[in-house]
Amino acid sequence: xxxxxxxxxxxxxxxxxxxxxxxxxxxxxxxxxxxxxxxxxxxxxxxxxxxxxxxxxxxxxxxxxxxxxxxxxxxxxxxxxxxxxxxxxxxxxxxxxxxxxxxxxxxxxxxxxxxxxxxxxxxxxxxxxxxxxxxxxxxxxxxxxxxxxxxxxxxx
Amino acid sequence: xxxxxxxxxxxxxxxxxxxxxxxxxxxxxxxxxxxxxxxxxxxxxxxxxxxxxxxxxxxxxxxxxxxxxxxxxxxxxxxxxxxxxxxxxxxxxxxxxxxxxxxxxxxxxxxxxxxxxxxxxxxxxxxxxxxxxxxxxxxxxxxxxxxxxxxxxxxxxxxxxxxxxxxxxxxxxxxxxxxxxxxxxxxxxxxxxxxxxxxxxxxxxxxxxxxxxxxxxxxxxxxxxxxxxxxxxxxxxxxxxxxxxxxxxxxxxxxxxxxxxxxxxxxxxxxxxxxxxxxxxxxxxxxxxxxxxxxxxxxxxxxxxxxxxxxxxxxxxxxxxxxxxxxxxxxxxxxxxxxxxxxxxxxxxxxxxxxxxxxxxxxxxxxxxxxxxxxxxxxxxxxxxxxxxxxxxxxxxxxxxxxxxxxxxxxxxxxxxxxxxxxxxxxxxxxxxxxxxxxxxxxxxxxxxxxxxxxxxxxxxxxxxxxxxxxxxxxxxxxxxxxxxxxxxxxxxxxxxxxxxx
Numbered sequence: 001x002x003x004x005x006x007x008x009x010x011x012x013x014x015x016x017x018x019x020x021x022x023x024x025x026x027x028x029x030x031x032x033x034x035x036x037x038x039x040x041x042x043x044x045x046x047x048x049x050x051x052x053x054x055x056x057x058x059x060x061x062x063x064x065x066x067x068x069x070x071x072x073x074x075x076x077x078x079x080x081x082x083x084x085x086x087x088x089x090x091x092x093x094x095x096x097x098x099x100x101x102x103x104x105x106x107x108x109x110x111x112x113x114x115x116x117x118x119x120x121x122x123x124x125x126x127x128x129x130x131x132x133x134x135x136x137x138x139x140x141x142x143x144x145x146x147x148x149x150x151x152x153x154x155x156x
Numbered sequence: 157x158x159x160x161x162x163x164x165x166x167x168x169x170x171x172x173x174x175x176x177x178x179x180x181x182x183x184x185x186x187x188x189x190x191x192x193x194x195x196x197x198x199x200x201x202x203x204x205x206x207x208x209x210x211x212x213x214x215x216x217x218x219x220x221x222x223x224x225x226x227x228x229x230x231x232x233x234x235x236x237x238x239x240x241x242x243x244x245x246x247x248x249x250x251x252x253x254x255x256x257x258x259x260x261x262x263x264x265x266x267x268x269x270x271x272x273x274x275x276x277x278x279x280x281x282x283x284x285x286x287x288x289x290x291x292x293x294x295x296x297x298x299x300x301x302x303x304x305x306x307x308x309x310x311x312x313x314x315x316x317x318x319x320x321x322x323x324x325x326x327x328x329x330x331x332x333x334x335x336x337x338x339x340x341x342x343x344x345x346x347x348x349x350x351x352x353x354x355x356x357x358x359x360x361x362x363x364x365x366x367x368x369x370x371x372x373x374x375x376x377x378x379x380x381x382x383x384x385x386x387x388x389x390x391x392x393x394x395x396x397x398x399x400x401x402x403x404x405x406x407x408x409x410x411x412x413x414x415x416x417x418x419x420x421x422x423x424x425x426x427x428x429x430x431x432x433x434x435x436x437x438x439x440x441x442x443x444x445x446x447x448x449x450x451x452x453x454x455x456x457x458x459x460x461x462x463x464x465x466x467x468x469x470x471x472x473x474x475x476x477x478x479x480x481x482x483x484x485x486x487x488x489x490x491x492x493x494x495x496x497x498x499x500x501x502x503x504x505x506x507x508x509x510x511x512x513x514x515x516x517x518x519x520x521x522x523x524x525x526x527x528x529x530x531x532x533x534x535x536x537x538x539x540x541x542x543x544x545x546x547x548x549x550x551x552x553x554x555x556x557x558x559x560x561x562x563x564x565x566x567x568x569x570x571x572x573x574x575x576x577x578x579x580x581x582x583x584x585x586x587x588x589x590x591x592x593x594x595x596x597x598x599x600x601x602x603x604x605x606x607x608x609x610x611x612x613x614x615x616x617x618x619x620x621x622x623x624x625x626x627x628x629x630x631x632x633x634x635x636x637x638x639x640x641x642x643x644x645x646x647x648x649x650x651x652x653x654x655x656x657x658x
Contacts, residue, residue, distance in 0.1 A: 039344050111547065145566075
C-alpha cells in the first residue's frame with residue numbers, strides 16, 4: 001500500500017494511537033452507567049471517537065490521491081532541538097542558579113538556534129533581557145523568582 | 157434607559173486612572189505585536205497571563221482586550237507598508253493597501269484603515285452593550301443539556317469556518333478535550349491519567365499548552381524557514397489625510413464592513429479573520445466600477461476589511477462574556493484569565509461583576525480612540541520597529557515565555573511540560589494540524605464533561621434528552637447543519653479556493 005498523503009498519514013496515526021491510549025487508560029476508572037456516569041465515561045467516549053476519526057484520516061491518506069503527496073518536508077532539527085533544550089535547561093537551572101545566571105544562558109542558547117549568531121549580539125541581548133526581566137518581574141510585578149544562585153544566598 | 161445606565165457605569169470604571177493606563181498599555185502592546193511579524197496576540201496574551209496575578213480582574217482583562225484589538229490596528233500598518241500582514245486578519249488589507257502605498261498613497265490607506273477601524277470599534281462596542289443583556293437572559297434558561305449542546309455547536313462552528321481538513325480539525329478538538337481530562341474527576345475525586353505525578357492531578361495548565369503550541373511552536377517554525385528579506389516601504393508616508401474623493405469612496409465600504417463584521421464576530425469560530433475575508437469578497441461583488449480596480453489599490457479594499465476585522469474582533473467578545481463560550485483562541489485565553497482571577501465565566505458575570513463587565517466594554521471604546529491617536533501621528537515609531545531583526549526578537553520572546561511559565565506555580569514542572577508542548581507544536585505544524593481547535597477543546601473539556609454528566613443524571617441516563625429539549629435540539633441541529641453544508645461538494649470547493657487566496 002502506498003501512502004498518498006504523508007501529513008495526513010502521520011496525523012491520522014497519532015490520533016488513533018492517542019485515542020486508543022486514552023480509551024484504554026480510562027478502563028482503570030469507574031465507568032458507571034448512563035444514569036450515573038463515572039470518571040471513565042466521558043474520556044472513554046472521547047477516546048473511541050478520536051480513534052474513529054483518526055482512522056478516517058488514515059483511510060483517506062491511503063486511498064485518496066493528493067497533489068504532490070503532502071510531504072512533511074525538512075525538519076528544522078537545529079532550532080527545534082536547541083529551543084526545546086533551552087527551555088528545559090532554564091527549568092533545571094532557574095531554581096538553583098537564579099535569574100542572573102540562567103537568563104544569559106537561555107538567551108545565548110536560543111540565539112544559537114537562529115541563522116546568524118554573533119557573540120556580541122548575544123551578550124548585548126543577554127544583558128538587556130536580564131536587566132529588563134529583573135525590572136519587570138521582580139521589581140515591578142514583585143514575583144518571587146530567585147535572582148542569585150542558592151549557594152550564594154544561603155551563605156549570607 | 158438601562159443601556160445608558162449600564163454604559164455610564166462602564167465609563168465610570170473605564171475612566172479611572174488605573175484602568176485608563178492599562179487600556180493604554182494593552183493598546184500599545186497590541187500595536188507592537190501587531191507590527192512585529194512572528195508574534196501573534198495568542199502568544200502574547202499567553203505570555204502575559206502570569207503577570208495578571210498581580211493585578212485586579214478588571215484592569216487585567218482591560219489590558220488583555222486592548223492587546224487583541226490593538227493587534228488588529230498594528231497588523232494593518234505592516235500590511236500596508238511592507239506587504240507583510242502582521243496579523244492573519246490583515247492578509248486581505250495587504251492586497252490593496254500595499255498597492256496604494258506603492259502609488260504614494262500610504263498615508264491615505266493608513267488613515268482610512270485607522271478611521272474605519274475606529275468607527276467599527278465604536279459600533280462594535282454599542283452592539284455588545286445592546287445584545288449582551290438579552291443573550292444573558294436567554295443563557296439563564298439553559299440547563300446542563302443546553303449547555304452541552306451549545307458547546308458542541310461552539311466547537312463545531314469554530315472549525316467549520318477554519319481552513320484545512322474538517323476531520324482533522326475535529327480530531328484536534330477531541331485531542332484538546334482529552335488533554336482536559338488529565339485532572340482530578342470533579343464528581344468522584346479520582347485522579348485521572350496522572351501517572352501518579354502529583355503535578356498532573358491538577359491538570360495541565362492551559363498557559364503551558366498555549367505557550368508551548370503558539371509561542372514556542374511559532375518560533376521554531378519561523379526559524380526553520382529561510383529568512384526572508386523584508387523591504388520597508390517607508391520613503392514617504394506623508395499626507396496622512398485621505399482626499400475628499402477617497403473619503404467619499406471609503407465610507408460606504410466602512411459601513412458595510414462594520415455591519416458584516418458585527419454579525420460574523422458573534423458566530424462561533426468567527427472574529428477578525430473571517431470578517432475581513434468576507435468583507436473583501438463582498439466589496440468586490442458590490443462595487444461594480446471602482447475608480448481603481450481591486451488589487452491595484454482600491455480604497456474600498458482597505459476600508460471594508462479593516463472595518464470588518466475590528467468589528468468582528470469586538471463582537472466576538474459577546475459569546476465569551478454572556479455564555480462563557482470562547483469563539484476563538486484569544487477568547488479562550490480571556491476565559492482562562494477570568495478563571496485565574498476567580499471569576500467563573502458565564503451569564504452570571506454581568507450580575508455578579510457588573511464593574512468588570514461594563515468596564516471592559518466601555519474600555520474597548522476608550523482603547524479604540526487611543527489607538528487612532530497611537531497609530532496615525534506616531535506611525536513613524538512603529539515603522540522603525542520593523543527594522544529590528546528577528547535574531548534580537550525571538551530570544552526575548554523565549555525569555556518572557558519561560559519566566560511566565562515558571563511563575564505560574566513557581567516550579568519547574570510547568571517549564572518542562574512547556575518544552576514538551578513546544579515539540580508537539582512543531583509536530584502539528586509539520587503535519588498541517590491547526591492547534592487553535594485543540595486549545596478551545598482543552599478549555600471547554602471539563603465544563604463539557606460536567607454538563608454532560610449532569611444532563612444524564614437529570615434524565616436518568618436517557619441520551620434522547622439532548623434531542624427532546626427544544627433549545628438543545630435546535631443547537632445540535634445547527635451544529636449538524638454546519639457540518640453538512642461544509643461537506644457539500646460545491647461549498648467545499650469554494651472553501652478551498654477562499655483559503656487558498658491567503
